[in-house]
Amino acid sequence: MRADRLVAVLLFLQSRGRVTAAEVAAELEVSERTARRDLEALATAGIPVYAQRGRGGGWALVGGARTDLTGLNAAEVRALFLVAGPSAAGPELRVALRKLVRALPAPLRPDAEAAARATVADGTDWTDTPLGAATQRAALQQAVLDGVQVRLGYARPGRTADERLVHPLGLADKAGVDYLVANTEAGLRTFRIGRVTSVRPTGDPVIRPEGFDLATAWRSLTGRMADRMRAATVLARAEAGAEPVLRGLLDGRLRILRTLPDGRLEIEVDGPSPEVVAAQLAGFGARVEILEPPRARERLARLAAELATLYGPPAPTSSLPPRAGSD
Incomplete structure (x- = not known):
């Protein structure tokens, strides 16, 4: 000490x-x-x-006189370079970390270099690789630092992109997904950066809400989203073997209530609406049986009818000869 x-x-x-x-x-x-x-x-x-x-x-x-000592101990150096080692960093951070290595006392340098080589980060999502996302993120980050408004091109799923004027206030990382926190005419909003199609700075200064704090605003915004994601609850029975896949799909929105005598699980699933939960569970087929509410069961019945119409076997044609006409 x-x-x-x-x-x-x-x-x-x-x-x-x-x-x-x-x-x-x-x-x-x-x-x-x-x-x-x-x-x-x-x-x-x-x-x-x-x-x-x-x-x-x-x-x-x-x-x-000055010294190159940084005040970091060996454990702190390892933690820093494991989280942001040169293999995981952008160009500016790689340069900064190289400078930090040179500033460290000689006995700590091998630990830092070993930690930097111990991890690698890949920000590419297997299922979603929006082109230009890194470019849009850099442009938004610069707008936040410069404190200027931007005209933001944004495309929600299933919709064409539109443009809106926003006041960039900060960026947030939610489980590896980048979001912009911005002030708008409708108040504070979040925008998923992977859905941003264009960023055009206007040069006008950002208007920040009085007393704005990014961390506090993010907690408030995500809290509202969490509430919307749990607005409805569906009761169902599921095969025990489906549990790992259900947990991967639903994460914290799945609750196992009990194991039934036949080995199936009685579960509850939260979601924004019964219809949305029903659609999420539809892919499990007979492995998951929704019990209530009725709206969820009705949604599944409609889905089943639509799929049967689209993919069911064609109606059989009659093989009987045409009836002869009468005189």
Whole structure:
């Protein structure tokens, strides 16, 4: 612990230029006696720290000397490079991490380099690879940093793209999916970046809601979405073997109530509406039987009729000879 504290004292000296033992004690939450011992230990270790006595005195680095120490310990270095190693980063972050490696004390560099090689990130979704998503994300990120409004081309599933004026306030990552948080005429909204078709900055400044905080706004917006995703509950029976697939599809919206005598599971599934849940479960066929509400069962019956009409066998044609006409 003392080694970490000495590094903290050194960094505090670098940032403040001149400090008193009382200021060091307050910063590190230790006694003045401990702070004075730490300052003396730095000087004994060969760090160019000197004390100036009298009024206006204190401790300072000789000639404003600086060190390459970052204040990171070995565990912190490993964690940082595992999360954002060069193999997982964009060009700017790769450059920044290379600089950080050079700034680290020599004993910590091998750990950092090993951690950087230990992970790789692939942002490509197997099922959805929107062209230009990275370009749109970069443009939106720049608009957030510049604080300018943009005309956003946006295409919802099954609809043609339209354009709207938005005030970009921040970006959010939800389970690997990027979203833009923006102010609009209708209030704060989120836009999935994979659905953005164009970004045209207007040059006009963004209007931020008073007291806006991105983290707070994101929690509020996602909370509303979570409520909509659980507006309805469907009761069903499912084959036990279907449970892993159901969990993968429904995640936290699936609840196993009990195991029935015949081995099937009684389950509840939440969703935005009974009809939507029914459509999600339709692909399981007879492996999942919806019990209630009636709206969900009626939706499945309509789906079954539509599919039978579209894919069912053609109606048989009569093989009897035509009847002879009468005189």
